[in-house]
Structure formats: structure tokens, C-alpha cells
Amino acid sequence: xxxxxxxxxxxxxxxxxxxxxxxxxxxxxxxxxxxxxxxxxxxxxxxxxxxxxxxxxxxxxxxxxxxxxxxxxxxxxxxxxxxxxxxxxxxxxxxxxxxxxxxxxxxxxxxxxxxxxxxxxxxxxxxxxxxxxxxxxxxxxxxxxxxxx
Amino acid sequence: xxxxxxxxxxxxxxxxxxxxxxxxxxxxxxxxxxxxxxxxxxxxxxxxxxxxxxxxxxxxxxxxxxxxxxxxxxxxxxxxxxxxxxxxxxxxxxxxxxxxxxxxxxxxxxxxxxxxxxxxx
Ligand SMILES: [Zn+2]
Ligand SMILES: [Zn+2]
Numbered sequence: 001x002x003x004x005x006x007x008x009x010x011x012x013x014x015x016x017x018x019x020x021x022x023x024x025x026x027x028x029x030x031x032x033x034x035x036x037x038x039x040x041x042x043x044x045x046x047x048x049x050x051x052x053x054x055x056x057x058x059x060x061x062x063x064x065x066x067x068x069x070x071x072x073x074x075x076x077x078x079x080x081x082x083x084x085x086x087x088x089x090x091x092x093x094x095x096x097x098x099x100x101x102x103x104x105x106x107x108x109x110x111x112x113x114x115x116x117x118x119x120x121x122x123x124x125x126x127x128x129x130x131x132x133x134x135x136x137x138x139x140x141x142x143x144x145x146x147x148x149x
Numbered sequence: 150x151x152x153x154x155x156x157x158x159x160x161x162x163x164x165x166x167x168x169x170x171x172x173x174x175x176x177x178x179x180x181x182x183x184x185x186x187x188x189x190x191x192x193x194x195x196x197x198x199x200x201x202x203x204x205x206x207x208x209x210x211x212x213x214x215x216x217x218x219x220x221x222x223x224x225x226x227x228x229x230x231x232x233x234x235x236x237x238x239x240x241x242x243x244x245x246x247x248x249x250x251x252x253x254x255x256x257x258x259x260x261x262x263x264x265x266x267x268x269x270x
Binding site for chain 2: 020053127
């Protein structure tokens, strides 16, 4: 668990680095390191990247299976190949980018666009999409085999 | 309760957060006043679901999905609590995923090193 910062009463005059900035810097650094490793090494060839624990245990594909291989293909500029490994993840990249931007800035690009976006990409819709996708990509016949990595 | 802005613990009926001064008690549907922003953590929840390959990300999405509904209904305290749970499950999923990767890499390196040793001998 993340340690909670004890509330400081009044101004102590001591600069304490904000926990949130440390956390965002840390996760940012991890993400950049992971992307560099993904660019350099193909997860399909190198054992450096772990297999999906869900797939290893159950034998089924989870909604995230193929994400690393897809990201590697995308970083190398192979869009079609990336789409082949995990189409939903590729579809979600621009949506996630917008979500992160709009969480930071309330009215990005404006309130109405933001509202319309979240009507369509509401949490329940996202949940249904991801769970449905997770089930469909395990079906062993056409066209669902296209969804498997 | 926890401050939805900075996450520090406060008295249940505190009006302002002792750490960041964020207003904690919302008068129901105050007209004209800007609605408080309580993060839904939907984006990080999707991210950990698609990259950590673990069911905890789904739990985070379930909590994240309820935040905006509570906010629309004026229940900011409930929304903040769901937001906190969504955040917690995002970190649980991320932490377990990271721990798994680190253990896996250590295991692979150990196997390679030991394998190299046995080949030399
Ligand atoms: Zn998986
Ligand atoms: Zn606070």
C-alpha cells in the first residue's frame, strides 16, 4: 500500500516533495524504460518479457494478451501487425491519451466535447467492451480467431 | 474520510482538508459553484487491465465506472470513496504486475547465469 502522508499542521517551512509528484515521476520513468526495452527487443523472441500469468494458468487469452507484442510492432511502425496482436489495445491508445489529458484539465477541449466523450466511453461501456472482447477472442472459429494474438 | 484531492486522512466531518485545504463537505448541488472534480481513475484502470493481464484491473474499472454517476447524483462523499477504491485497485494491479515482472526477470537471469556455469564446467 502507498504510505499516507501525515497532515502537517501549519507552515513548517520545510520543503517536502509532494508524494503525488514522486509517484507520477516514478511511474513515468518505469513507462519510458519499458517502452525503450519494448522498442529494442521483440517480446515474441526474447524471454526478457514475462508471459501473461492468466494465459499461463488458464490457457485462455485475457483482454491484454498480445499487448506487449502489439506495442513492439507499433513502436517499430508496423501498424497492421500491431492490430493483429491486440486490436482493442491499439484502439484504446488514443482514447486513453484523451482520458489522461481530460483528467488533468477539466475543460479539454471544451465541456460539451468532454461530456459527449464520457457518454460514449463511460466506465460501464468500457467494462462491457473489455469483458466481451476477452470472451470473444477465445472463440475458436472465424471471425473471432482474428481477435486472438 | 480521505481527501479526494491529495489522499490524506481527515476527520469524518472536517470541512477542509488539513493538508491541502481542499473543501471536503459539499453543500448538495450548490448553484453557481464549480462542481468538485473527483478523479474516476478510469484511464489507469484500463491501462492496468490491458497491460498487467490480471483481473484486479477489472475491479478497478467497476469502481471507476460508478464515480461519475455518484457525482451526477450529488453524492460527492460516496464518489470520493469509490474514487479512492478505484485508485487503490489500480495500484494493487500495477504492484502485483510489477512484482511478477521483477521476479520473472530475476528468474530468467538466474537460469541463464546458472546455465552458463554448467556449460563452462
Ligand atoms: Zn493475457
Ligand atoms: Zn487534501
